Amino acid sequence: MAKVTQLNVNGSWRTVDADADASLLVVLRDQLDLTGSKYGCGEGQCGACTVLINGSARRSCITQVGTIGQKQITTIEGLAKGDRLHPVQEAFLAQAAMQCAYCTSGMIMSAVALLKANNNPTEGEIRHFMEGNICRCGTHPRIVAAIRSAAEEMKHS
Amino acid sequence: MSDEAHEIPLEPERYELRAGPAYWFEVDRRDFFKFLGAGILVVCALKGTRGQESGSGRRSSGEEVPREIGGWLHLGQNGTVTVYTGKVEVGQNIRTSLSQAVAEELVIPVSKVEMVMGDTKLTPYDMGTFGSRTTPTMSPQLRKAAAAARELLIGLAASQWKVDGGRLVAAEGKITDPETKRSVEYAALIKGQELTQTISAEDGLMPAGKWRVQGQSEAKVQGSEFVTGKHRYPSDQKVPEMLHGKILRPAAFGATLASIDTGEAERIPGVTVVHDGNFVGVAAPSTEIAARAIAAIRAEWKVEPQPSNQDLFEYLKKNVAEGDDPTGDGSRYETGAVEKALATAEHRLLQTYTVRYIAHAPLEPRAAVAEWSGDELTVWTGTQRPFGVRSELAEAFRIPEERVRVLMPDTGSAYGGKHTGEAAVEAARLARAAKRPVKLVWTREEEFTWAYFRPAGVIEVSGGVRGDGTLVAWEFHNYNSGSAGIRSYYDVANQRIEFHETRSPLRQGSYRALAATANHFARESFMDELARQVGMDPLEFRRKNLKNERLRAVFEAAAKKFGWGRAKVAGQGFGMGGGFEKAGNVATCAEVAVDRTSGEVKVVRVVTAFECGAIVNPDNLRNQIEGSNIMGLGGALFEAIEFENGKVLNGRFSSYRVPRFSDVPVLETVLLDRKDIPSAGAGECPMIGLAPAIGNAIFDATGVRLRSLPMVPDGLRVA
Numbered sequence: 039m040a041k042v043t044q045l046n047v048n049g050s051w052r053t054v055d056a057d058a059d060a061s062l063l064v065v066l067r068d069q070l071d072l073t074g075s076k077y078g079c080g081e082g083q084c085g086a087c088t089v090l091i092n093g094s095a096r097r098s099c100i101t102q103v104g105t106i107g108q109k110q111i112t113t114i115e116g117l118a119k120g121d122r123l124h125p126v127q128e129a130f131l132a133q134a135a136m137q138c139a140y141c142t143s144g145m146i147m148s149a150v151a152l153l154k155a156n157n158n159p160t161e162g163e164i165r166h167f168m169e170g171n172i173c174r175c176g177t178h179p180r181i182v183a184a185i186r187s188a189a190e191e192m193k194h195s
Numbered sequence: 196m197s198d199e200a201h202e203i204p205l206e207p208e209r210y211e212l213r214a215g216p217a218y219w220f221e222v223d224r225r226d227f228f229k230f231l232g233a234g235i236l237v238v239c240a241l242k243g244t245r246g247q248e249s250g251s252g253r254r255s256s257g258e259e260v261p262r263e264i265g266g267w268l269h270l271g272q273n274g275t276v277t278v279y280t281g282k283v284e285v286g287q288n289i290r291t292s293l294s295q296a297v298a299e300e301l302v303i304p305v306s307k308v309e310m311v312m313g314d315t316k317l318t319p320y321d322m323g324t325f326g327s328r329t330t331p332t333m334s335p336q337l338r339k340a341a342a343a344a345r346e347l348l349i350g351l352a353a354s355q356w357k358v359d360g361g362r363l364v365a366a367e368g369k370i371t372d373p374e375t376k377r378s379v380e381y382a383a384l385i386k387g388q389e390l391t392q393t394i395s396a397e398d399g400l401m402p403a404g405k406w407r408v409q410g411q412s413e414a415k416v417q418g419s420e421f422v423t424g425k426h427r428y429p430s431d432q433k434v435p436e437m438l439h440g441k442i443l444r445p446a447a448f449g450a451t452l453a454s455i456d457t458g459e460a461e462r463i464p465g466v467t468v469v470h471d472g473n474f475v476g477v478a479a480p481s482t483e484i485a486a487r488a489i490a491a492i493r494a495e496w497k498v499e500p501q502p503s504n505q506d507l508f509e510y511l512k513k514n515v516a517e518g519d520d521p522t523g524d525g526s527r528y529e530t531g532a533v534e535k536a537l538a539t540a541e542h543r544l545l546q547t548y549t550v551r552y553i554a555h556a557p558l559e560p561r562a563a564v565a566e567w568s569g570d571e572l573t574v575w576t577g578t579q580r581p582f583g584v585r586s587e588l589a590e591a592f593r594i595p596e597e598r599v600r601v602l603m604p605d606t607g608s609a610y611g612g613k614h615t616g617e618a619a620v621e622a623a624r625l626a627r628a629a630k631r632p633v634k635l636v637w638t639r640e641e642e643f644t645w646a647y648f649r650p651a652g653v654i655e656v657s658g659g660v661r662g663d664g665t666l667v668a669w670e671f672h673n674y675n676s677g678s679a680g681i682r683s684y685y686d687v688a689n690q691r692i693e694f695h696e697t698r699s700p701l702r703q704g705s706y707r708a709l710a711a712t713a714n715h716f717a718r719e720s721f722m723d724e725l726a727r728q729v730g731m732d733p734l735e736f737r738r739k740n741l742k743n744e745r746l747r748a749v750f751e752a753a754a755k756k757f758g759w760g761r762a763k764v765a766g767q768g769f770g771m772g773g774g775f776e777k778a779g780n781v782a783t784c785a786e787v788a789v790d791r792t793s794g795e796v797k798v799v800r801v802v803t804a805f806e807c808g809a810i811v812n813p814d815n816l817r818n819q820i821e822g823s824n825i826m827g828l829g830g831a832l833f834e835a836i837e838f839e840n841g842k843v844l845n846g847r848f849s850s851y852r853v854p855r856f857s858d859v860p861v862l863e864t865v866l867l868d869r870k871d872i873p874s875a876g877a878g879e880c881p882m883i884g885l886a887p888a889i890g891n892a893i894f895d896a897t898g899v900r901l902r903s904l905p906m907v908p909d910g911l912r913v914a
Contacts, residue, residue, distance in 0.1 A: 074424015114424035138286025139421035140607030176825025
């Protein structure tokens with residue numbers, strides 16, 4: 039099987055050693071120690087593993103590393119600029135949009151992708167876009183509020 | 196005012212209280228300081244310390260710390276406060292509210308408090324984090340310890356300045372003398388000293404009316420660790436030389452191994468195969484190789500025929516453990532003469548309600564990293580009972596508990612579903628064979644299948660009502676689902692209430708709010724049915740039969756906010772439900788919209804009024820109430836485990852439906868803050884009113900009465 043030896047993650051080329059059909063999530067977590075992306079289901083149903091690939095939200099658990107090539111991967115670890123959190127991260131803190139927070143990485147990455155595509159989403163559009171992300175603690179209304187307030191914040195900055 | 200709800204004892208729940216053997220904490224105070232450094236150590240001894248009854252012949256030398264400790268707190272020379280408790284964080288944000296409690300009494304910022312939680316080597320024994328017990332039990336203990344440390348510091352300053360301690364004030368990490376304007380930092384007072392104080396759990400506390408830190412919406416401590424992905428959950432733990440484990444699961448529940456060939460798996464480089472009785476697993480350098488090794492094992496399992504969910508309720512009724520109070524836990528209550536009262540009542544009703552098995556489905560599945568050093572075992576795992584898991588490990592490997600250390604990093608939720616240590620034991624078994632540390636993370640399918648379920652149950656209720664709406668007879672039988680919340684808070688002169696233990700076809704255990712969800716669903720649906728039969732408004736009917744002021748207050752607050760009694764349009768329905776559980780009071784009003792053509796049921800709006808004594812953290816309380824309602828939606832509307840012949844048929848998120856963004860109604864919360872009542876936990880009670888409120892609203896909209904949870908897994912079939 040073809041091997042993947044390099045991935046562009048959070049702005050730099052990283053050396054990996056993976057079969058082309060290996061799950062991106064496993065490579066990120068086990069080879070690059072980027073454990074912010076979480077395993078929740080392994081079938082792209084819960085969104086806990088969401089990363090950005092060239093700016094679009096992708097479920098890394100069902101993304102084979104062989105399909106990525108030169109594309110840029112952004113994980114939750116690559117979102118903040120130094121100590122400066124991304125507005126979506128700030129908004130999740132401000133709205134207390136988490137309990138156990140295991141879903142939070144995936145929620146934030148999905149939200150960032152949404153706001154990239156639509157900088158002023160309605161509540162309905164947010165719910166629709168976020169439908170594939172599961173939060174078992176039930177913080178959904180706070181997550182919607184956080185995404186709304188991040189959108190406002192990003193408009194003004 | 197009588198407060199009868201408080202007189203109903205908190206009944207121990209058989210699926211929850213799994214007390215380990217009493218633990219004797221034996222350590223010399225000098226050992227504490229060796230490990231912690233100089234400073235002030237305050238130890239909170241539990242009420243009824245048994246040290247003196249042990250008959251061990253040991254004398255108390257004054258150098259030993261008490262043997263049964265709730266928690267302890269250390270104030271170091273550098274001014275840091277470290278609090279040690281066996282409680283754990285699973286998303287209920289107890290790390291934050293306990294930090295608030297300590298900061299309050301020590302008069303320091305919350306950021307100065309560090310909590311060490313759920314580490315069996317460092318924290319005192321704790322039975323576990325469940326039953327909404329942390330706020331009412333651990334929080335007062337830690338507050339007392341912090342208050343004692345504060346008084347000790349005041350005493351030190353007073354003797355240093357030779358003034359009366361009564362006039363000194365503690366604030367922001369300093370003791371100040373308002374008369375001389377002198378002040379000294381806590382750290383400076385401590386320097387080099389080793390001071391110990393033992394306090395008893397009965398000492399007094401700062402009243403809620405005077406709180407400054409508690410009662411405030413303090414943000415989740417270490418919140419930025421979670422939004423940046425830095426926090427390491429149990430499944431994120433990593434140690435050098437670590438291998439990855441995987442288990443070969445049996446073909447069905449209770450299956451036994453008939454034959455096995457592990458030869459091919461063993462030939463894969465780097466793979467260790469363990470076959471020990473029915474346990475078959477591998478340790479490998481990567482998760483891919485582990486999966487390949489498991490796939491290479493040929494195993495045949497012997498499977499016994501087992502019931503399926505089609506026969507579930509019949510099975511439960513047929514498999515009752517008969518006899519006089521068979522459970523022996525007093526789960527039978529009787530007063531007055533039920534038959535006579537039923538016979539003479541103007542209105543009578545008998546109904547049966549059922550609840551299915553559901554799964555907790557915590558987003559982080561069970562996970563553990565196990566490492567042996569000689570015959571000493573260290574395990575990082577996500578569990579609500581680190582000390583219980585330590586016992587499981589000690590038992591499994593026949594080693595003393597002292598050689599086992601369990602650490603519990605803040606975990607990706609539990610909801611009552613992580614009392615046990617399966618992954619810990621499995622990882623440790625693989626690690627012992629591989630002679631390397633092993634990490635094991637259960638797959639979602641494993642978590643759905645091999646954890647345990649919320650018990651299914653059948654509940655039969657009969658009641659009798661006088662023409663004026665007075666409840667006169669109440670009989671309530673719960674088969675299997677549990678006894679939590681089984682007792683009625685409505686005032687009925689003649690009652691018979693009984694929990695019937697049965698054989699369960701599936702492995703069952705605690706689930707957030709336990710059987711209170713099922714028992715309130717039955718009771719509050721039945722109350723609605725009776726109200727309709729008598730021709731009374733459901734709120735009016737409840738008021739007529741409810742004396743408890745705290746419960747009346749939440750029902751009235753919810754109804755007011757909801758706009759109870761307003762006109763509705765076609766397809767719209769309103770319903771209410773509520774009750775008392777874990778020392779909290781809740782009332783929930785729901786609005787549903789039913790599309791009769793498609794059968795779609797949409798919960799549009801939910802108003803919850805909640806009262807749990809003095810509120811510790813209002814925003815976190817709202818968060819818990821919202822979360823309870825959203826989680827509760829799943830069990831109310833569509834969650835159910837499908838099983839057949841020892842197999843779970845829908846053990847994936849693609850086939851087991853949990854609430855998602857589009858399911859979530861408008862949620863409004865009314866908090867009643869009772870500063871005169873001790874704070875109770877709030878992780879469980881808020882969910883119990885939701886299912887009956889929705890069921891009653893569906894009836895209100897359609898005239899269709901749904902008596903089974905989940906109510907509309909495939910939409911509403913209106914005849």
